[in-house]
Structure formats: structure tokens, C-alpha cells
Amino acid sequence: MNALSHKTNWRKFQDRLFFWIVCFFSGLTAIPLVVIIWEVIRKGYKQINLNFFAETAPSTLDAMLAKNVGEIIPGGIANGITGTLLMVVLAAVIAIPVGILGGIYLAEKPKTLFSHIVRFLTDLLQGTPSIVIGIIAYAWVVVPLSSYSALAGSVALAIMMLPLIIRSTEETLKMLPTSLKEAGLALGSSYSSVILKVLVPSAFGGLFTGTLLAISRVMGETAPLMLTALGSTAINWDILKPTSAVPLLIWEFYNDPNLIDMIWSSSLFLLLLILVLNIIAKNVARKWKI
Amino acid sequence: MRDYIFKRLLFLCSLLVLLICGGMVYSLVSGAIPAFEKFGFFNFIASTEWDPHPENEQYGALSFITGTILTSFLALVFCLPFSLPVALFTGEYFRGTRAASIIGSVIDLLAGIPSIVYGLWGFYTLRPLMVNLHLSEQGFGILTAAIVLAIMIIPYASSLSSEFISMVPRELKEGAYSLGGTRLDVIRRVIFPISGSGIFASYVLALGRALGETMAVTMLIGNTNLLPTSLTATGNTMASVIANQFGEADGLKLSSLIAIGLLLFLITAIINFIGKMIMKKLN
Numbered sequence: 001m002n003a004l005s006h007k008t009n010w011r012k013f014q015d016r017l018f019f020w021i022v023c024f025f026s027g028l029t030a031i032p033l034v035v036i037i038w039e040v041i042r043k044g045y046k047q048i049n050l051n052f053f054a055e056t057a058p059s060t061l062d063a064m065l066a067k068n069v070g071e072i073i074p075g076g077i078a079n080g081i082t083g084t085l086l087m088v089v090l091a092a093v094i095a096i097p098v099g100i101l102g103g104i105y106l107a108e109k110p111k112t113l114f115s116h117i118v119r120f121l122t123d124l125l126q127g128t129p130s131i132v133i134g135i136i137a138y139a140w141v142v143v144p145l146s147s148y149s150a151l152a153g154s155v156a157l158a159i160m161m162l163p164l165i166i167r168s169t170e171e172t173l174k175m176l177p178t179s180l181k182e183a184g185l186a187l188g189s190s191y192s193s194v195i196l197k198v199l200v201p202s203a204f205g206g207l208f209t210g211t212l213l214a215i216s217r218v219m220g221e222t223a224p225l226m227l228t229a230l231g232s233t234a235i236n237w238d239i240l241k242p243t244s245a246v247p248l249l250i251w252e253f254y255n256d257p258n259l260i261d262m263i264w265s266s267s268l269f270l271l272l273l274i275l276v277l278n279i280i281a282k283n284v285a286r287k288w289k290i
Numbered sequence: 291m292r293d294y295i296f297k298r299l300l301f302l303c304s305l306l307v308l309l310i311c312g313g314m315v316y317s318l319v320s321g322a323i324p325a326f327e328k329f330g331f332f333n334f335i336a337s338t339e340w341d342p343h344p345e346n347e348q349y350g351a352l353s354f355i356t357g358t359i360l361t362s363f364l365a366l367v368f369c370l371p372f373s374l375p376v377a378l379f380t381g382e383y384f385r386g387t388r389a390a391s392i393i394g395s396v397i398d399l400l401a402g403i404p405s406i407v408y409g410l411w412g413f414y415t416l417r418p419l420m421v422n423l424h425l426s427e428q429g430f431g432i433l434t435a436a437i438v439l440a441i442m443i444i445p446y447a448s449s450l451s452s453e454f455i456s457m458v459p460r461e462l463k464e465g466a467y468s469l470g471g472t473r474l475d476v477i478r479r480v481i482f483p484i485s486g487s488g489i490f491a492s493y494v495l496a497l498g499r500a501l502g503e504t505m506a507v508t509m510l511i512g513n514t515n516l517l518p519t520s521l522t523a524t525g526n527t528m529a530s531v532i533a534n535q536f537g538e539a540d541g542l543k544l545s546s547l548i549a550i551g552l553l554l555f556l557i558t559a560i561i562n563f564i565g566k567m568i569m570k571k572l573n
Contacts, residue, residue: 015472022383025375029448030396032441036403036411101303108300118304120566121311127495127562128555129502131529132318135536135551139317159310166307192296220404223504223533247406254410254509267407274402 040268047265052076056235057249063258073259077266079235080249086237087150087229087245088219091157096211099162103169104195110174119170126163133159134224142228150236150243153229157221161214168210172203205288209281216277220270222247246270314555322549324542325349334549340515342543349546351553353517357525358554360518361436361507362500366447366493368440373448373496377489380448381455382481383473394449401445409509412438417510426522430512433521438506447496454488454572455481488572494565501558504529528554 051074058066058075066073102118109115137156142148176199184194200207230242231252250266253259326334329349337350376393384390416437417429425433458481466476482489512524513534526534528550539547 011472011475015474018474018477019383022375022378025372026379026393029372029376029393029400029444032411033396033400033403035415036407039411039415040407098303098306101300102307105300105304115304118307121307123562123566124311124559125307127498127502127558128314129504129529129558131502131504131532132314132551132555132558135321135532135548136314136317138536139321139548140313162307162310166304191293195296216402220402220406222404222406223508223529226533227536247404250406250410251505254406254413263410267410270404271407274404275399278398278402 037271040264040271043261044264044266044268047072047262048268052265052269053081054078057233057244057252057262058259059233060256060258063256063262067258067261073261077246077249077262077269079232079244080246080266081269082235082237083150083229083232083243083248084219084245086239086243087153087157087225088215090150090154090239091161091218092211092215094154094158095161095165095214099165099211099214100169100200100207102162103166104173104199106166106170107173108195122163122166125159126167130156130160130221131223131227134227137224137228145240147240148228148230148242149240150229151239153225153243153245154239156224156228157218160218160221160224164214164217165210168213169203169207172206172210173199175206176202205284208288209285212277212281212284216274216281219274219277220247222251226251246273318548318552318555321545322552324545325549328542329546334546335553338517347542349543351528351546351550353515354526354528354531354550355553357432357511357518358501358527358529358557360432360521360525361439361511361527362497364432364436364521365439365443365500366497368437369444369447369496370493372440373444373451374489376444376448377451377455378477381452382477385456397445397448400441401449405442405503405505406509408438408442409506412506412510428512428524430510431522431524432511432518435507435511435527436521438510439500439503442503442506443496443500446499447493450492450495451485451489454485454492457488458484487568491565491568491572494561494568498558498561498565501561502529502554504533508533 053076055074055076056079057077058073062075063073102122106115106119133156136159137152141152141155145152180198180202181194184198185191189197225245225248229245229248231244231248232242233244236243246266246269250263250270253263253266329337334349335351335355337348338352339348339350340353341348376397380390380394380397384393412434417434420426420429420431420434462480462484463476466480471479507527508530511526511530513526513530514524515526515531516524518525532547532551532554535543536547
């Protein structure tokens, strides 16, 4: 009897111990997040002022002079912000219509061989490393135009967004009840108007969330832009010219000892931007839940 | 008529995915052919030589393939003790509670941090730490890159495996409890056997992510074109060598870099395919 209760206690102890180990290690995963965000805020907030958004990246010389007299580095990341805006908007314009229509096709014809192939390739595309997509955009846009350009960067970002949008569209549409579509068709509407005026509006929340998440995913991408957009010291709105982006600027600052102080403020800005997009996406998802 | 055009349009948009993938393979292969022709496909994979001197150009991918595999698998090992507890936390112990949604948000946020910010953090926080612990002289290397990579793939590994853990049928767990099992017994004898292949699949997919990570690894691995000899040695991964040298490359070197891109594409495609196949079998 004694031995039995001893064994039971041992098993109970193991059970408790395992529970606390799980809690402990789960809690530990929050540490990198807190440390990274803390570090970025602590080192970055000083640089953020009006000029940070209004001026272009400083030259090495200006930064060195300012540092020598102990001032904060003049200038900002306006060329990066406008470049990111230009390329992300252009990528969204390319990827959103194609992605949503492609997703509708997969949801409408889920079982055909062609759909299976497309679905498989969408997954393949989603798993493709961003640097490989950079090579592709280089070969497709940079080489024919013989110049690095914002367009090439947008094409790379669009290829990365496409699978995310297709899959989220398909998943959202699959959750809609069939009766919705049947009701529309029974009222005599055409196939295209049932889809565009009934299904897409009902699925709007899901589509919007998927799109925002896709945008926030590509916004921080650096590697593909290094091979396509290259970077620029001036604000550029011409899609056929080399353009900078916030992550590209961080990479440039990182490689220039005089501009090191700028990396943290730029990272802080980028993190906040992505965070805000994520929060909006989550709230929209909750509000528009089907 | 409108319906006809609309249906064509839907078809064309999904066809575009097919065209992109086809064009991608075509462009990579045609870009890589000069390098493969010069060095031979297998020689290119098996050679560790990377010598860009104009008279005697020699390129081989083995050092980078080794670097990629080393960092990725090491990252997978490092991420296991964190992602598995997180999966159990959100998928079993605290499923559907506030605690789970907090940890879930932490994981989501980790996934949202851009690669380059991870790289900066690794460079300015982790690297000095490695130097202080005398693990490596300058703090760069396979080990440093793998640690940061591990943090980056925790979200991918844990969120998928958490789903598989939470899908284990309630009756089976209740059956085990009724036989007097503790929660640990249920996890070990019921949840792991049932969701095991699902968890395995999510780690395979996380590996696929780790293989292609570029910026953070580029900033931390040390960027030497040599075969890494120890865990603290510097090296290069396939992605980082492309990121580092693509800008100034032309001719044979460019072709060799594209060939490395093709190999990277193939490896990640195979790994992702295996992961998806395991998951498909479960459904």
C-alpha cells in the first residue's frame, strides 16, 4: 500500500514538474521579443523627430561631423519611406486582383486536376526563399530594362504576396455557406454578379485581413530588394529608376560605421509600421468574422 | 457573355501561378547552365572551391550547401525545446484561454519581426555575448546564426504543431484519464502518438523556412567562402552568399550564384513537398 501511494505521488510529481517546465519554456519565448523591442526602442527613439520623416538619408560625411560634435545625426529616411510606399502599393496593385481572382477560381473549382496543380504550385511559391524570388525579378525585370528599378522590386514583392492572398481568399470563400450562392443564383443573377456582389462582399473581412497580412509580410523584406531596387539617396517616384526602401536603408546604415545610430530609429519605424498593420488586420478579422 | 469573360479571367489568374512557377524554373535553369557546363553539375555541387580570380575562376557550392544545412538543422534543434512547450501550452494545457492567446500573440509578433531586425539584434546583442562567453573570437559563425535562426522559426514550428495537438479527439484523452492517467501520461501516450506525424510535418516546414532565411544569417555567419570546420567557425549559406556577392557579380560568377539559387530552390521545394505530403496523409 505504501509503495503504491509512493508511486502515485511520484507520478503526480512528474506531472506537475512537466507542467511547470512547459510553462517555463513557453514563457522564455517571450524574452527575445521583449529584448528585441526594448533594444530597438531604447536606442532608436532619440532619432525620431520631424526631420526623420521629412529628409533623405544623410551622407557619411554629415553624419560624421554631427557625431564629432556630439549631436544627433541630421537627416531622415524619407527616401526609404516613399520608396517602401511606392513599391508596396505597386506590388499590392499587381498582386491583389490576381490573387483574389485566382483564389476565387480555386474555391469555385476545388476538385479539378488543374486546381490541384495550382494549389500545389501556390504552396511551392509560398515556400520559395525570398532571395530566389529576388533573382527571378532580377532576371525578368532588371535584365530586360538594363536598370535596377522600383518596378523590379514591386514584381518581387508581388510574387511573394500572391500565394498568401490566393490561399487566404480560398480559405475565406470556402467558409461561406453554399446557400448564399444558391440564393443569388435562384434570384436570377448571373454567375459573375453573384460572385462579385454576394460572395466577395460577404467574405470582405477575410480578404482584407489576408491582404493586410500579406502586405505586412513583404514590407520588411530586404533580400529581394537588394537584387532588384538597389537603393537610392534621393526621393524617387519614377518606377523605372532605382529606389530605396526602409529595410534597404537599414542595410546601408548597418554597413556604414558613421550611420550606425540611424539603424535603430529606422528599425523602430519599420517595426511599428508592421505592428500597426498586424493589429488592424486582427481587429478587422474579429469584426468581420463570418 | 459577361459570365464567359469572368470565368476566363478567373482561369487566367490561376494560370498565372503556373506560368510564374514555370518561368521561375526556366529562368533559374537557363541562368545556371553556363556554370553547370563549365564545371559539371556534380562537380559544382561537390567542390568547395570559390575563387573569383579572373584568370582562374573556380566555383563550387559545397561550402555553402554545408553551411545552409548546418545552420538550419542546428536551428531546428535549438528551437525544439521552446516550440514544443509553446505548442503544448497553446494546444493542450491552456487551450482557448487568455493565457494561450497571450502566448499566441507573442508568437505572432515574433513572426512579424523582419529578418534584418533579427540580424541587427544578433549582431549587437548576441554577438558580444558569444565573445564574452569565449564561444568564438569575433562572435560570428554558424552557432550565432543558428541561435537567431532558431528564434525566427519558433513561430512556424509551434503554431502548426499546436493545431495538430489541439485536434486530438477528446474521447481518446478522456479514455486515458478514466484509466487513471495523469496529464503527462495523456500527453506522452495519447497526444504524441496521435499528433506525432503532424508535429513532425510542422518541423519539416519550419526547416524549409530556415533554409531560405537570408538577411539575419548574412549578418551573423561571418561570410567566408570556406567549408565550416566547427560549430563556431564562420561560413556562408547559400542564401547569404547570393545576398553578399550578387551585386558585383557578372559572367561565370553570376551564373554560379544563380546555380546556387536553383539548388536552394530545389532543396526548399523538396523539403516543403515532404512536409505537405505528410500533412495531406493525415487529412
